[in-house]
Amino acid sequence: MSDERAFTYNGGKVEPGDVQNVRYGISETYLGDPIRIPVTIINGARDGPTVFLSAAAHGDELNGIEVVREVAFEWDLSDLAGTLICMPVLNVPGFLFQQRYLPIYDRDLNRSFPGREDSTSAKRMAHRIFANFIEPCDYGLDFHTSTRGRTNMIHVRADMARPDTARLAKAFGTNVVIDSEGPEGTLRREATDVGVPTITIEMGEAHRFERRLIDEALAGVESVFAEYGLRDTSAVRWPGWRTVITGDKEKTWIRADVGGIVDMHFDRGALVHAGDRICTITNPFKDDNTYVEAPFTGLLVGVLENPVVYPGNPLCHLVELGGPTLQVVEQEQSPEVEGRT
Incomplete structure (x- = not known):
């Protein structure tokens, strides 16, 4: 296999046809112990796009964790054309405390991208994630839920003014797409701005797994894989009806x-x-x-x-x-x- 198709990050390389589970260090605790996020990298034997799946940028948003884990560990990806970067828990400190924000100064990791290596703790963490596992990708799916005390129907948020992002949003196949750039510092906006079209999938409520929504989201991921040729799967999903909520x-x-x-x-x-x-x-x-x-x-x-x-x-x-x-x-x-x- 050509080395050009290997996926590289700071500290490692995944060759075509290989799978690697990594606990990647993004910071340190008060005791100097590493803070590490779980990352699974599946590099298909066939050529294709590089796509990231991320969840729990807010530590109490759990539905997306199960979506990312099931894609990485329960799907048959032996025929994968391209590379998958699966990050089920971005905000490990928040996840450990089951709270939305980073416990360090109560910072929002999802307002800290693309980060900076010489800035705040949150921006340093965001920089390590972004530089190694987001920026090398071609597309991205970022899974969220509503905040505590509220719940969302499954829907997509995307910058529909950008054709590549609109294609990705429609391929996911939800009934509702809300058109917006997203706030500065969010993963989807900053990734999209550097040429990695990314959408946010909102689904359900915090602090729980909701099986029906997880299954709907998995169908959306499969639809995206069909659209971009990552797997030989069924056709792109049509949800029966769709409304795109734009400025008008x-x-x-x-x-x-x-x-x-x-x-x-x-x-x-x-x-x-x-x-x-x-x-x-x-x-x-x-x-x-x-x-x-x-x-x-x-x-x-x-x-x-x-x-x-x-x-x-x-x-x-x-x-x-x-x-x-x-x-x-x-x-x-x-x-x-x-x-x-």
């Missing part, structure tokens, strides 16, 4: 105007029509109810799970639906229509 469509986080206890009337992924009562906020005596109505017709991409709020806390994430897509979704969710008020 309404989207909003609906927030509580009062404090209290929330009775949510719809689940994530539900269709609501303008004027539908999404939830009711009550006091402990249930004698002062505040009704929260949908300002426009759309999908509840994310909803509150922890049923208590202060004024200003988010209740749900609503994105607009209309036209033929709305008609398809209305037919699809018709058994749930009686749940509307």
